[in-house]
Amino acid sequence: MEIVRIGVIGLGNMGQYHANYLSNGTVDGARLTAVSDAAPDRLAAYAGKAAAFTSSAELIRSGEVDAVLIATPHFSHTTIGIDALQHGLHTLVEKPISVHKADAERLLAAHTDRSLVLAAMFNQRLDERFMRVKQMVASGELGELQRVNWITTEWFRTQAYYDSSAWRATWKGEGGGLLINQCPHQLDSLQWLTGMPSRVRAFCGLGRRHNIEVEDEVTAYLEYVNGATGVLVATTGEYPGTNRLELVGDRGRIVLEGGRLQITRSPSSVSTFSRSTNEVFGKPEVTCEEVELECSPGKHEAVTQNFIDAIRLGTALVTPAEEGLHSLELANAMLYSSLTASTIELPLDGLAYEARLNELIANSTFEKRMSGTGTPVDISKSFRK
Ligand SMILES: NC(=O)c1ccc[n+]([C@@H]2O[C@H](COP(=O)([O-])OP(=O)(O)OC[C@H]3O[C@@H](n4cnc5c(N)ncnc54)[C@H](O)[C@@H]3O)[C@@H](O)[C@H]2O)c1
Numbered sequence: 116m117e118i119v120r121i122g123v124i125g126l127g128n129m130g131q132y133h134a135n136y137l138s139n140g141t142v143d144g145a146r147l148t149a150v151s152d153a154a155p156d157r158l159a160a161y162a163g164k165a166a167a168f169t170s171s172a173e174l175i176r177s178g179e180v181d182a183v184l185i186a187t188p189h190f191s192h193t194t195i196g197i198d199a200l201q202h203g204l205h206t207l208v209e210k211p212i213s214v215h216k217a218d219a220e221r222l223l224a225a226h227t228d229r230s231l232v233l234a235a236m237f238n239q240r241l242d243e244r245f246m247r248v249k250q251m252v253a254s255g256e257l258g259e260l261q262r263v264n265w266i267t268t269e270w271f272r273t274q275a276y277y278d279s280s281a282w283r284a285t286w287k288g289e290g291g292g293l294l295i296n297q298c299p300h301q302l303d304s305l306q307w308l309t310g311m312p313s314r315v316r317a318f319c320g321l322g323r324r325h326n327i328e329v330e331d332e333v334t335a336y337l338e339y340v341n342g343a344t345g346v347l348v349a350t351t352g353e354y355p356g357t358n359r360l361e362l363v364g365d366r367g368r369i370v371l372e373g374g375r376l377q378i379t380r381s382p383s384s385v386s387t388f389s390r391s392t393n394e395v396f397g398k399p400e401v402t403c404e405e406v407e408l409e410c411s412p413g414k415h416e417a418v419t420q421n422f423i424d425a426i427r428l429g430t431a432l433v434t435p436a437e438e439g440l441h442s443l444e445l446a447n448a449m450l451y452s453s454l455t456a457s458t459i460e461l462p463l464d465g466l467a468y469e470a471r472l473n474e475l476i477a478n479s480t481f482e483k484r485m486s487g488t489g490t491p492v493d494i495s496k497s498f499r500k
Pocket residue numbers: 124125126127128129130151152153154157169170171186187188189191209210211236238280295296491494
């Protein structure tokens with residue numbers, strides 16, 4: 116395919132950003148040919164540039180596109196994604212790929228035509244810092260994983276943010292809060308770097324820092340099959356917050372904070388040293404290196420470019436949608452653990468979690484307050500370092 120005709124579905128904060136770079140030729144081999152938003156006023160800006168539809172179903176059936184980028188509220192990622200795949204369209208879905216594991220499995224099950232490319236917008240994977248850490252982990256130079264700690268509290272959000280859209284921060288509209296909206300990036304990177312834990316115990320604060328019904332604070336403890344442990348701390352209610360990832364293996368440690376990556380390497384296994392030395396207070400000799408890396412948390416364009424290259428040239432996907440299941444499972448497990456005050460063994464029972472979420476939706480008495488105009492704002496202000 117010479118040029119991939121792409122349609123953007125959902126023209127809110129994120130969708131407008133996608134539509135804008137796609138219409139100004141930033142992505143090689145792609146042309147924005149259609150847009151869709153349930154709110155007709157969002158379409159006016161694209162008059163003369165792309166075919167416009169108030170319904171995603173019409174766009175999908177219009178014959179104007181070979182591919183879609185879905186940037187709508189979370190529950191509809193599943194339904195619109197399935198519709199697009201069933202109509203033969205390559206599909207790039209915003210994170211999270213669905214609200215819960217059972218829905219994600221429904222979306223992935225619709226990917227029966229494997230000639231279609233199905234990808235997810237995990238833009239953080241293409242951030243130079245995480246690519247570097249991934250390379251180090253994959254090369255095995257850090258040795259077997261012992262511990263991972265991630266403090267990711269740089270996600271400050273105001274009450275005005277939560278009040279800006281009716282769907283946001285409600286069980287019914289969004290299906291969760293911090294874990295399903297902001298943290299999918301870290302949860303995805305976490306599982307990308309360490310694999311999936313086998314058990315999760317988490318404590319979530321529901322509306323602890325904002326007037327919302329869903330979680331805006333999380334502390335989670337993870338256990339891996341090999342006995343490694345992990346802790347993730349996240350909130351949208353702290354400023355300025357911290358973004359510090361510490362990953363320890365048997366032969367090395369990395370600490371990533373901002374753009375500073377500290378690497379400590381032990382030439383041989385620390386556990387072997389511990390077992391074999393006669394020195395009472397002996398310590399392995401280690402080398403330390405510190406590198407400054409570019410903080411490039413945006414990278415949405417690069418994910419879309421990779422999606423287009425996968426369609427046109429068969430390039431391997433950096434962010435296959437299948438892998439989006441893992442971050443979602445982690446998010447669901449953390450919330451489920453907190454709601455049930457129990458440790459959750461993975462794999463999560465997706466149907467049990469879906470049933471619990473449906474109860475939260477059915478029993479919700481929260482009155483959503485709205486403020487502002489609802490007009491999309493400059494999303495790039497939210498791309499954090
Ligand atoms: N990758 C990132 O860095 C990033 C950043 C922000 C948001 N997002 C994701 O983008 C998605 C949208 O978030 P947002 O902040 O832009 O929300 P938003 O509320 O600003 O925009 C959503 C838009 O979708 C439209 N819409 C709703 N249902 C629709 C339907 N069925 N068909 C067509 N249009 C529909 C709404 O009218 C609205 O314009 C979410 O999945 C969110 O998690 C990703």
